[in-house]
Amino acid sequence: MWYTLALLSSLTFGLGGFMMKVSSSKRGSTAHLLWGLYLSGTICFFTWVLLTDSWVLNFQVVLAGLIIGFGTAIGNLLFMFALEHGPASLTSPVVNSNVIFTIGLSMLFYGEQLAFFEWLGVSMLVFAVLLLPIDPNEKLRIRSLKWYVLVIAATFLFFLRNGGLKVTEELHLPNAMILFISYFFALLWFSIEIVRHKNKELAYEKRRIGIRWGLGSGIFSFLGMQIYAIAVANGPASIVAPIFSTNSLVVALLSIWIYKERLSKLQAISLLVLFIGLVFTRL
DSSP states (O other): OHHHHHHHHHHHHHHHHHHHHHHHHTTOOHHHHHHHHHHHHHHHHHHHHHHTTOOOOSHHHHHHHHHHHHHHHHHHHHHHHHTTTSOHHHHHHHHHTTHHHHHHHHHHHSOOOOOHHHHHHHHHHHHHHHHTTOOTTSOOOOOOTHHHHHHHHHHHHHHHHHHHHHHHHHTTOOHHHHHHHHHHHHHHHHHHHHHHTOOTTSOHHHHHHHHHHHHHHHHHHHHHHHHHHHHHHHSOHHHHHHHHTTHHHHHHHHHHHHSOOOOOHHHHHHHHHHHHHHHHTTO
16 A cells, blocks of 8 residues: 555646746746745645644654655755756756765664565666656756755755654654644745845736646645655665656656657666666565
8 A cells, every 4th residue: 555655646746846847837927926836735734633623733743744744845946056057967866866875874873674675676766767857858967056055955864854854754743743843933034035136027927827837836846745754654665765766757758748858868768777677675
């Protein structure tokens, strides 16, 4: 059951990521996109907490929510800054490599063990995620030293989100409540950012596009993160985490289908490696 949930978490979170790409392609405001994402996500998690009667508010839960919220909010922000200083084809795979830390955390501190084929499958999943974003037509040249600092920081911050949920699950803390707090924190952060950097010259249409697609992205982000939390609670994070990280492949496939983007040889190989890796993790 946890394996199916892991696959579903990747699919739903990937759909949320694709909506962010749609907003970007329509030149929507990034700040308003993220604000909309965390608004709808906060509402969804709040509703879920009430429906499941899992409202728990203590120091541990609040602290965990703030740490994970900091990871997701600032991680997204630094990732976007990094794209201004280096090629996307290097930035995206390096940031996605945070899954390696989650695997290490699960094995070192929680005693998770992988069989040979599981090791092989996980390695192939990580390799597929790292390989997919590489565009052979783009010059892989780092334009600024700032890129290194931003990417390393963003990678660590996203690990706070994904690895943090593994830690809170092991501590038997309510992840739904923690995710509600984390999304609410991110919502407040981007609300402040919008007010601080209020640009009257920013076209209404750009704000509207960002908010509209952000709201939709937040709903699928909620579904993806909630399903991921359940999968981690019922299965080994050393396998669940790399499966979840393949959500970027969902974005790629939808981009190829909707925007008629061409599939390079490297991308085709990464999709094949992904499929074989998923098979191996179930042997």
